[in-house]
Structure formats: C-alpha cells, structure tokens
Amino acid sequence: MYRLLIAFLVGFTLTTNAQELRCNVVVNTELSGNQNLPVFNTLQKQLREFVNNTKWTNRVYGPQETVECNFYINVTEYSGDAFKASLQVQSSRPVYGSTYYSPVYNFNDKDFTFRYVEFQNLIYNENQYESNLISVIAFHVYMVLGLDADTFELNGGDEFLKQAQTILNYSQQGGAKGWKIEDGNQSRFVLIDNLMSPTFKEYRSVLYDYHRNGLDLMQENVTKSKENIAKAIEEFAAMNRRRPNSFLLRTFFDAKSDEIEQIFSDGPNVEITDLVSTLNRVAPTYSSKWRNIKF
Template sequence: MRNILLVLIMCISFAGFSQELNCNVVVNAQLTGNENLQIFKTLEKQLNEFVNQTEWTKKKFGPQELIECSIVINVTGQSNDLFNASIQVQSARPVYGSTYTTPVYNINDKDFSFKYLEFQNLIYNSNQFESNLVSVLAFHIHMILGLDADTFKLRGGETYFKQAQNIVNYSQQENFKGWKLEDGLQSRFILVDNILSPTYKDFREVLYNYHRKGLDIMSESDKEAKTQIANAIIQMDAVHRQRPNSYLSRTFFDAKADEIEQIFSGGPNVDISKLMGILNKVAPMHSSKWRNIKF
C-alpha cells in the first residue's frame, strides 16, 4: 500500500511539472460595449486553462523554469459566434545571477478573428486545424518557446519554430488572415518563414549573443556584459543589409528598446560610438530612446 501511494505521489509530482508556461491571458472586450457579457469571462477562463495546462512540448519544466508570458486579446467586434480582435503577446526570461527578467517576445498580431461558442472545447492538435483561435494561440506559444530556447542555446528553438511553421501550413486552408504570403509583410507566415530562413541566420546569433554572452554575465562583469550586448546589437546590421526594416528586426527592438536604453544610460563606460550609429540605422523608430543614451 505504501509503495502504491509513493508511485501515485511521484506521478502527481511529475505531472505538475509537465507544463511550460506561466501565462496570464486577458480578454478585453471594452471596445464592443458589452465587456460585461458572461461569454467574455468564460472565454478568458477557458483560455487561461488551455494555455497553461496544455502540454506543448515533451520537455519537463520545473516550477523555476516556467516561461513568464502574457496574452491580451482585444476584442473589437462580435457577430453571433464570430469575433474580431487583435492579440498582444509578450514573454520574458530570467537573467542568470539576478532577479531581473528580460523581455524576449513582444508582438501585436492584428490579423485575428475567430469563431467561439461559450464553453466549446479548446483542443490543440499538432498536425490538424481545430479552430483559428487555437491555431493563433498555438502559433504564438511556439514562437515564445522557440525564442526562449534560442536565448539559451544557439539555434536551440529550431523544433519549436518548425512546429509554428507547421501550424501556418495547415491553417492556410481556412479563410482567416495572417497565414499566407499574400497577407502582408507583418503576418504570421512572414514571421516564422523569416526566422527559419538562412538569410536571417545572423538574427538568431544575435538572440544568443545578446542574452547568453551578454545579459547572463552581467552579475560577473557588467562592463564585459555591456560590450558583448553592444557587439550583438551591432550584428543586427547584417540583418538590416539583407532586408531593411524587416519584421524580425522590428519585433526585436519592440521588445528590447527600453532595455537597451537603460543598459547604456548608466554603469561602466564602454565604447558605443559604433553601436549608436547602428541603432539609428536599423531601428530609427526608437530614435527618441537612443537620444537618451549617454556616452
């Protein structure tokens, strides 16, 4: 009897560590004028359970390894079971030797509409379209997983990005925007296509060098860390030369602009003359932040 109880406790313990995310999902329906409708509260509750309780990978995550993220769905309109919305997705990862978490993914996906009936089952199938709501969420979750893995190991997110691309491929059969090449330069199709393209291999090296060789040594030597972070950002010039103002570059600086400003506005001095030129060249939309950097 004691052995049976021990096995049960072990199984429960391992099951508790099978999920990968600590994600807060918010459904904001203020723009519909009906934000108090029960359906939006039900949807929010179901989405939190779906995102946090689905086993997205075969890897076991301990409590301290869960990826912190947030998903905000801004519903702009509803007609029966059809909802029009945008979705803001953000994620962060801890920095070694500190209590600081660094933003990794920050994207506003505007091509988002979905069908939903209250209390309908939300089921993720890795190889089959179930609903646009599930596909869009699964896509961004795999982008979160892939980018997080890339910051710890060079090209460590390959498996997750390929699954995100698989979701794109099987979701194209449905009449929803964001899944096809013709849906514009800021679509889900473009995002994952670019990150898997050899053309943008430098981008993934930037992710690794910025985080693993830069931020993660900040507690040991903040001057060396700042130098490595500067060198990583300078490498974004290679990405810019391949495709000026690419979607990947924009997502990177949307996540990192505030952090870069803070890193280079205090602490030990390092040579950032080249860095400043690159920042203004590859991310001019954040020039107001770059002007605050002290050298």
C-alpha cells in the same frame, strides 16, 4: 540601468510550477460594446487553462525554466459566435543571478478572427487544423517557446519554431487572415518565414549572444556584459544591409528598445560609437532613445 543593477544583486526566487508556460491571458471587451456578457469571462478562463495546462513539448521543464508570457486579446466586434480581435503577445525570460526578467517577444497580431461557443472544448492537435482560435494561440505559444529557447542555446528553439511553421501550413485551409503571404508584411506568415530564412540568420544568433553571453554575465562583470550586448546588437548591421528595415528587426526593438536604453544610459563606461551608429541605422524609429545612450 540602476533598476537593472539592483535586480542583479537580488537572488532569483524559484517557484514550484514546472509547466512550460506561466501565462496570463486577458480578454478585453471594452471596444466590443458588449463587455458584460458572461461568454467573455468564460472565454478568458478557458483560454487561460488551455495555454497553461496543455503539454506543449516533450521536454522536462524545471520550476526555474517556466516561461513567463502574456496574451492580451482585445475584442472589437462580437456577433453570435463570431469574434474580431487583435492579440498582443509578450514573453520574457529570467536573467541569471537576478530577479530581472528580460523581454524577448512582443508581437501585435492584428488579424485575429475566430468562432467560439461558450464552454466549447479547446483541444490542440499538433498535426491537424481545429479552428482559427486554437491555431493562432498555439502558433504564438510555439513562437514564445522557440524564441525563449534561442536565448539559452544557439538555435535552441528549432523544434518549436518548426511546429509554429507546421501550424501555419495547415491553418491556411481555414481561410482566416494572417496565414498567407498575401496577408501583408506584418503577418504570422512573414514572421515565421523570416525567422526560418537564412536571409535573417543573425536574428537568432543575436538573441543568443545578447542574453546568454550578455545579460547572463551581468552579475559577474557589468562591463564585459555591456560589451557583449553591444557586439551582439552590431551583428544586425549585416542583416540590415541585406534587407533594410525588416519586420524582424522591428519586432526585436519593439521588445528591447527600453532595455537597451536603460543598459547603456549609466555606467560603467564602454565603447558605444559603433553601437549607436548601428542602432540608428537598423532601428531609426527609436532614435530618441538612442540619444540617451552615453556610457
């Protein structure tokens, strides 16, 4: 909590980059057995340019609105032009009146197989399947954009999440894993299907209330901010009763557990009884962190 409060006392520094994304793309090849091949460096450079230079939306983004994210591709197998990998995607958004960036999206996509020939053109078509490499990257770009927008406006990410759903639908023709219901309960299919389902409607309202009515008020009134964050998290209780231990809840707390622990492990005091009870019901995996909540 101390580091958070320090951040809120420092003015937020603007940059001159007005693209939608400021994305760090890393291709890690240590597990492939071929880490010195130049094709990996080329892939990393091309993907970094592809993500950061593609115009993903029709919106005008100011320098302060650029979304921070990381794409970590861990290549485990490589043969010819065939790659087998996992993809860790993380994004964060700035908190008003501070230099602090709050984590929003943290997803480990374990079913990432693709074909790539060095220097091939990487072109995104919003209505047409190009390759599994393009589809997976574009899908997560729109997830990042959609969830980021949801933190600033209630259901503000609709257009981006619908585009992620469009990518899912046309990418099923490619035959790669992760796009269909039979690909497991932690797939891209389940992720976007749950996000767009009324069964999990609280997820997106929590994103908004937690950030806009909670963290963004921290520099004005820490107590009120903490109270609003606690109320937002308690909204998950209804969703959890409908669908206990859902995948969406796990993705939220994978991103937020450290931050929640930090916020509520120092003063000022707020009522935490209901909060801790809710956290232990909806995210029991992180019970060791919830035991540190005392304020």
